[in-house]
Amino acid sequence: KAGVTQTPRYLIKTRGQQVTLSCSPISGHRSVSWYQQTPGQGLQFLFEYFSETQRNKGNFPGRFSGRQFSNSRSEMNVSTLELGDSALYLCASSHDQLTDTQYFGPGTRLTVL
Amino acid sequence: TQLLKQSPQFLSIQEGENLTVYCNSSSVFSSLQWYRQEPGEGPVLLVTVVTGGEVKKLKRLTFQFGDARKDSSLHITAAQPGDTGLYLCAGDSGYSTLTFGKGTMLLVSP
Numbered sequence: 001k002a003g004v005t006q007t008p009r010y011l012i013k014t015r016g017q018q019v020t021l022s023c024s025p026i027s028g029h030r031s032v033s034w035y036q037q038t039p040g041q042g043l044q045f046l047f048e049y050f051s052e053t054q055r056n057k058g059n060f061p062g063r064f065s066g067r068q069f070s071n072s073r074s075e076m077n078v079s080t081l082e083l084g085d086s087a088l089y090l091c092a093s094s095h096d097q098l099t100d101t102q103y104f105g106p107g108t109r110l111t112v113l
Numbered sequence: 114t115q116l117l118k119q120s121p122q123f124l125s126i127q128e129g130e131n132l133t134v135y136c137n138s139s140s141v142f143s144s145l146q147w148y149r150q151e152p153g154e155g156p157v158l159l160v161t162v163v164t165g166g167e168v169k170k171l172k173r174l175t176f177q178f179g180d181a182r183k184d185s186s187l188h189i190t191a192a193q194p195g196d197t198g199l200y201l202c203a204g205d206s207g208y209s210t211l212t213f214g215k216g217t218m219l220l221v222s223p
Contacts, residue, residue, distance in 0.1 A: 004155070035213075042215035043156075043201060056210050090155050099144070099205045104155025 002026065004093050004105035012111045018079040021108045025072050025093030032074040033098050034066060037088040048098045049074055056098060086112045117204055117214035125220045129191050134217040136202035137184040143207045145185045147176055150199040192221045
């Protein structure tokens with residue numbers, strides 16, 4: 001079974017731009033969660049999608065948004081990038097519940113200049 | 114906001130040494146997960162503990178969940194360079210999300 005894949009692996013953007021990150025979950029997994037990881041704040045929950053609906057949301061501004069497609073693939077978008085958005089963005093999939101065993105992708109390293 | 118504090122933040126030891134890392138909170142969790150993250154990779158689940166006082170062993174790794182389900186520890190016996198990585202704990206508060214600690218970075222030198 002293929003693992004969680006994320007594209008692209010690395011991105012460099014400038015302030016004010018927007019970015020879209022993609023995540024393909026493990027086949028059969030319906031829950032997809034997104035996390036932001038930084039050295040200072042650690043791993044912080046952004047949101048979770050299940051059956052194309054946002055089921056849970058963390059405490060991030062509205063510039064961070066996401067969606068899930070009928071095949072469970074998910075994208076997250078960050079608009080009006082700020083320097084502080086530089087981070088590793090991780091996607092995780094689980095069978096049904098976020099609190100089930102989560103399988104993480106390798107992440108997308110975003111650098112905002 | 115439920116917080117999980119991990120200590121120490123960083124640990125550098127020699128191969129063969131034993132170590133313990135801690136994950137503490139003032140809140141009760143219905144379960145707690147431990148992950149290991151290696152450079153350039155996402156976290157990988159090591160174990161989930163559910164019952165207060167539970168002890169689980171995974172080869173040289175021993176995980177314990179506190180009686181009150183507010184804290185947990187991970188003990189590694191005879192550490193090896195392959196144990197190097199960021200160890201993260203994550204608590205399930207029962208609200209369908211996980212709260213992660215900031216992690217303990219472990220470096221095991223040959």
